[in-house]
Amino acid sequence: MFISNLEFMTGKKVTKHLGLVQGSSVRAKHAGRDIMAGLKNLFGGELRGYTELLQESREQATERMIEQAKAVGANAILNVRFSTSSITAGAAEIYVYGTAVILDGLD
Amino acid sequence: MYELVVTLILISLGYFFGRLAEKKHYKNIIAREKVMNSLPAMASRMPPQDGDYDQMLVSGSVVIANDYFKLFVAGLRNLFGGQMSSYETLLDRARREAVLRMKDKAKALGAEAVFNVKYEASNISGQSRKKMPVIEVHAYGTALRRV
Numbered sequence: 001m002f003i004s005n006l007e008f009m010t011g012k013k014v015t016k017h018l019g020l021v022q023g024s025s026v027r028a029k030h031a032g033r034d035i036m037a038g039l040k041n042l043f044g045g046e047l048r049g050y051t052e053l054l055q056e057s058r059e060q061a062t063e064r065m066i067e068q069a070k071a072v073g074a075n076a077i078l079n080v081r082f083s084t085s086s087i088t089a090g091a092a093e094i095y096v097y098g099t100a101v102i103l104d105g106l107d
Numbered sequence: 108m109y110e111l112v113v114t115l116i117l118i119s120l121g122y123f124f125g126r127l128a129e130k131k132h133y134k135n136i137i138a139r140e141k142v143m144n145s146l147p148a149m150a151s152r153m154p155p156q157d158g159d160y161d162q163m164l165v166s167g168s169v170v171i172a173n174d175y176f177k178l179f180v181a182g183l184r185n186l187f188g189g190q191m192s193s194y195e196t197l198l199d200r201a202r203r204e205a206v207l208r209m210k211d212k213a214k215a216l217g218a219e220a221v222f223n224v225k226y227e228a229s230n231i232s233g234q235s236r237k238k239m240p241v242i243e244v245h246a247y248g249t250a251l252r253r254v
Contacts, residue, residue, distance in 0.1 A: 004162040004225050004249045005234045006152060011159050043124040044174025045132075046195075046204075047241065050231070051170045054243055058166070080164060082247060090140040092243075 167208025
């Protein structure tokens, strides 16, 4: 599966548009991590636990988007965007969406 | 009285460690940016049309929190309004760090440049007002690798 946030791929023609595909993932912060983050809050700086957590969550969302694209028979997703929103205290939703297409000459 | 002492200790701890960490981080960022200058990140949506390129989505992210001193200064600032430089440096550091991480990934893939770079910043600390702001900055773009 080919994924890009550009609107086309150089040298390849889009033969068919298959519409929007999306994936999302909601993750809550782990209490242990939260305590560590609270300590870290005093001195400022990066909260590595959260960075990892959100990265995992983003990967999962992308994975779900890819699954959906495969299901509609696409071989590429173009113009991919990410968005994050915090829904309640301690949980964040990661949403990723893009246009599923069939590119010519791509396996 | 007791609470005041605790708050003052927290503020001074935040001041010393926060300042130290910030200085160190800026030094680190500037050094890495010099190295990474060979791999430009661009906001342009039009990749070069000459030759064949592989495109790959790359991203970098960082979650940051303010230190206690900065929070205190920002609280004072809120009374009078105006520029909040303590938050500005925090976000500046986070954005640059996120881009550097994105470029690290692009470099590992052997890319020449990153196109259509987008930033996204979100507050993930939740709605409670008492809590410290915890901000995530995410940068992503399309890495181009010459075939």
